[in-house]
Amino acid sequence: MHDVRFSGEDILARQLELAQANHDLFRAKGVRAFSVMGAIGSGKTTLIERLVDRLRQQDLHVGTIAADSAGDDDHRRFLSRGARSVNVNTQDDCHLDAHTVSHAVESLPIDDVGFLFIENVGNLICPADFPLGTESEVVVISVTEGDDMVRKHPKIFAQSDVVVLNKLDLADAVDVDPQRIVADYAEINPHGKIVLTDAKHERGIDELMSALDLPCTNTP
Amino acid sequence: MHEYSVASELVSSLLPVLKQHHGAVKRVFLKKGELRILSDRALANAFDVMKQGTPLEGATLCIEAVAAHVVCDACGFEGAPEHLSDEAMHFSVPILSCPRCARDVRVTQGRELFVDRLTLDVQSGEEHETASGSAAHG
Numbered sequence: 001m002h003d004v005r006f007s008g009e010d011i012l013a014r015q016l017e018l019a020q021a022n023h024d025l026f027r028a029k030g031v032r033a034f035s036v037m038g039a040i041g042s043g044k045t046t047l048i049e050r051l052v053d054r055l056r057q058q059d060l061h062v063g064t065i066a067a068d069s070a071g072d073d074d075h076r077r078f079l080s081r082g083a084r085s086v087n088v089n090t091q092d093d094c095h096l097d098a099h100t101v102s103h104a105v106e107s108l109p110i111d112d113v114g115f116l117f118i119e120n121v122g123n124l125i126c127p128a129d130f131p132l133g134t135e136s137e138v139v140v141i142s143v144t145e146g147d148d149m150v151r152k153h154p155k156i157f158a159q160s161d162v163v164v165l166n167k168l169d170l171a172d173a174v175d176v177d178p179q180r181i182v183a184d185y186a187e188i189n190p191h192g193k194i195v196l197t198d199a200k201h202e203r204g205i206d207e208l209m210s211a212l213d214l215p216c217t218n219t220p
Numbered sequence: 221m222h223e224y225s226v227a228s229e230l231v232s233s234l235l236p237v238l239k240q241h242h243g244a245v246k247r248v249f250l251k252k253g254e255l256r257i258l259s260d261r262a263l264a265n266a267f268d269v270m271k272q273g274t275p276l277e278g279a280t281l282c283i284e285a286v287a288a289h290v291v292c293d294a295c296g297f298e299g300a301p302e303h304l305s306d307e308a309m310h311f312s313v314p315i316l317s318c319p320r321c322a323r324d325v326r327v328t329q330g331r332e333l334f335v336d337r338l339t340l341d342v343q344s345g346e347e348h349e350t351a352s353g354s355a356a357h358g
Contacts, residue, residue: 002340004241011230011250011333095222126222128257154304154313155257188304190317191324 015130018098022133025105026116031063033116034212035132038140040122043166045074046199047140047208048117052081054209055115058217063113065104067096067121074119083117084108095126098133115214128156136212142167147176150184158188162211168198223258226333227266231274234335238275243342245279253286253330254314279338288330292318301325 010016026033036044048064055062064085066074075087086104090096101118108116118134120127124141131137139160141149144167150157157163163185171178178196185194193211197204209216230250238245248267252258260283267281290301297320305312318325 001246002243002342004237004338004340006237006335006337009233009334011226011233011335014229093225095225097225125257129222129226151306154311155255158304158313158316159255188313188315190315190322 012129015098018102019131019133022098022102022105023135024133025102025110026133026135029110029113031110031113031116032214033118033132033134035118035120035127035134035137036140037120037124037127037137038122038164039124039142039145042122042140042142042145043197043199044119044122044140045077047164047166047197047205048119049077049081050199050202050205051115051117051209051212051214052078052083054205054217055214056082058215060215061112061114063108063110063116065096065101065108065116065118067100067119069093069121084113090121094121094123095130096120096132097130101132124153124156128159136161138162138164138212140164140166141181143171143176143178143181144174146174147178147180148184150181150188154188157185157192160189161192163192163194164197164208165194166197166199168196168203169201223262223266224270226258227263227270230267230335231270231276234276234338235274241340243340245276245338246341247282247339248276248279249282249284249336249338251286251332251334251336252283253332254288255327255330256333258333284336286329286332288314289328290314290316290318290325291328292321292323292325294318294323295321297321297325298328 038044052062062083064078064083065088066078067088067090070089072087075085078085086107088104118132165178165181182194195204195208195211197208206216264281271277288301291298297318301314302319303312303314316325
């Protein structure tokens with residue numbers, strides 16, 4: 001038997017390089033990019049619509065990349081809000097990667113985009129290992145997924161800087177105490193931010209804008 | 221199931237290196253940081269599928285954990301973070317906060333994912349130099 005040692009280059013080094021290239025492009029073009037990930041049905045699209053609305057009200061130019069296994073429903077919703085949007089179908093892939101994003105960005109008028117929201121495939125786990133080159137990652141969950149969501153996925157929440165707990169309006173209906181989720185998150189990630197929203201009824205959106213350091217109309 | 225994407229990158233990253241060596245690959249030792257969200261079992265299964273028809277066909281994937289390591293810029297702490305564990309729920313997760321002063325920390329170890337070494341079955345007396353590191357009998 002014979003051992004061959006390696007230099008220790010990361011297997012996903014190519015992914016990291018591609019993510020860095022995206023990051024450099026965003027920086028050079030003055031684009032503030034955000035990756036939005038979370039479970040199916042947690043309300044990612046509605047939240048992005050609300051953010052797009054608020055930025056468009058300030059005449060700011062917004063781009064979106066809508067990723068789904070199939071279809072263009074989210075893409076159409078973003079277009080109807082006045083975003084420049086690109087639709088990406090990942091087919092059987094459970095997550096976006098930096099390479100796919102770089103091609104999607106080629107289809108955007110990037111010089112005319114100030115803010116870019118990348119909606120990942122509905123999946124809480126897989127996208128976490130594939131950085132896209134955005135300035136931050138937002139993890140969206142909703143009360144309808146149960147109040148043990150953080151405890152069921154501790155590793156993800158231990159590393160997520162901004163978490164949105166959505167569908168607060170349904171908390172009573174599904175018998176979930178949002179404060180339990182908030183407490184679990186504070187325990188597992190003492191320095192993370194958690195924002196409580198009801199995107200459907202426009203609650204908590206300004207708080208999310210400020211958590212992401214996005215310009216708000218009511219701030220001078 | 222992003223383990224398949226990872227296994228695919230793993231196999232394709234090893235193939236060029238294997239061209240420089242003789243002998244059958246018996247074991248691939250993978251270092252995996254504890255902050256990585258990858259299932260060992262799914263990764264090993266994915267590797268067994270992706271290796272088919274390649275020189276890695278006879279190889280077994282051995283996954284070795286790398287513990288998280290953090291640095292606090294505020295108080296200078298360097299070392300292992302505290303963990304939140306729950307045996308009933310089968311988890312032990314590093315808390316990314318300074319165990320000494322409770323401020324935010326930088327992660328310096330625990331996110332890696334790399335091939336540390338391979339074990340090759342070679343004919344006696346053969347020895348090879350490698351492009352990526354040194355070769356030694358094991």
